[in-house]
Amino acid sequence: MTCHEFIEFLLDYDEGRLPPDVRARFDEHLTVCPDCVNYLASYRAAIALGKKAFADPHSPLPQAVPEELVQALLALRAAIDRTAK
Amino acid sequence: MLAALRQGQDAAFAELVVRNSGRLLSVIRRLLRREEDAQDALQETFLSAFRGLTKFDGKSQLGTWLHRIAINTALMKLRSQQRKPEQSIEDLLPTFYADGHRQNPGPAWNLTADQAVEQAETRELVRQAIDKLPDGYRLVLVLRDIEQLDTAEVAEQLQIEVGAVKTRLHRARQALRTLLDPHFRGEAT
Numbered sequence: 001m002t003c004h005e006f007i008e009f010l011l012d013y014d015e016g017r018l019p020p021d022v023r024a025r026f027d028e029h030l031t032v033c034p035d036c037v038n039y040l041a042s043y044r045a046a047i048a049l050g051k052k053a054f055a056d057p058h059s060p061l062p063q064a065v066p067e068e069l070v071q072a073l074l075a076l077r078a079a080i081d082r083t084a085k
Numbered sequence: 086m087l088a089a090l091r092q093g094q095d096a097a098f099a100e101l102v103v104r105n106s107g108r109l110l111s112v113i114r115r116l117l118r119r120e121e122d123a124q125d126a127l128q129e130t131f132l133s134a135f136r137g138l139t140k141f142d143g144k145s146q147l148g149t150w151l152h153r154i155a156i157n158t159a160l161m162k163l164r165s166q167q168r169k170p171e172q173s174i175e176d177l178l179p180t181f182y183a184d185g186h187r188q189n190p191g192p193a194w195n196l197t198a199d200q201a202v203e204q205a206e207t208r209e210l211v212r213q214a215i216d217k218l219p220d221g222y223r224l225v226l227v228l229r230d231i232e233q234l235d236t237a238e239v240a241e242q243l244q245i246e247v248g249a250v251k252t253r254l255h256r257a258r259q260a261l262r263t264l265l266d267p268h269f270r271g272e273a274t
Binding site for chain 2: 005011035039047048051072073
């Protein structure tokens with residue numbers, strides 16, 4: 001297996017979608033290729049960073065919505081209600 | 086709450102809006118770049134929800150249902166806007182020698198994602214990197230990794246094949262890694 005093949009099918013490897021014999025070849029490649037070990041680690045880190053980039057660990061509250069927007073939404077609902085009646 | 090909403094109680098609608106607006110606006114902002122578009126899409130989301138409430142079967146959580154409507158509304162807005170030619174992602178993908186070895190592998194990253202995202206500047210850096218991805222890849226990454234839709238749902242929302250979602254997701258993740266690489270290579274934990 002080459003580094004090119006390893007990286008090309010990394011998504012399937014990482015999500016456990018490869019048949020056992022193919023996965024074994026990927027694992028074997030990792031034992032002899034430190035560059036791919038590093039690539040896999042940084043690929044996984046990039047995914048983890050992406051997943052957490054929009055969460056603020058110190059602020060459990062959602063982002064503020066302008067009060068006028070909330071009022072507009074409530075007015076909108078009232079208008080729909082009037083139309084329905 | 087659902088029963089109160091179906092009875093048309095004003096207080097229930099007010100609570101629905103106040104309780105969900107912030108979260109939904111955050112979702113929409115991740116898909117639409119312009120604040121004006123995001124606020125419009127939020128209004129359209131609630132409009133669809135108000136009108137569709139009678140069809141809501143209650144099988145999923147109300148919040149999950151609203152989340153799907155918000156994503157659908159934001160994507161419809163994106164589709165309605167004039168599409169720019171899709172930017173290539175090739176420059177952000179790894180390159181290889183003829184023998185299959187990767188060119189310019191560079192040093193390892195030395196950080197833990199958990200520690201890194203504790204810092205507001207790191208989160209901003211990652212958000213900016215995601216924003217630099219071409220739209221066709223950025224949307225797949227946002228829907229799959231951040232909004233946590235499954236592959237089939239992403240395919241349905243973007244009106245593309247499941248195989249294309251997987252390819253785009255892998256490329257988007259690789260491109261994100263490339264954009265972050267200069268900032269994290271060899272960094273101390």
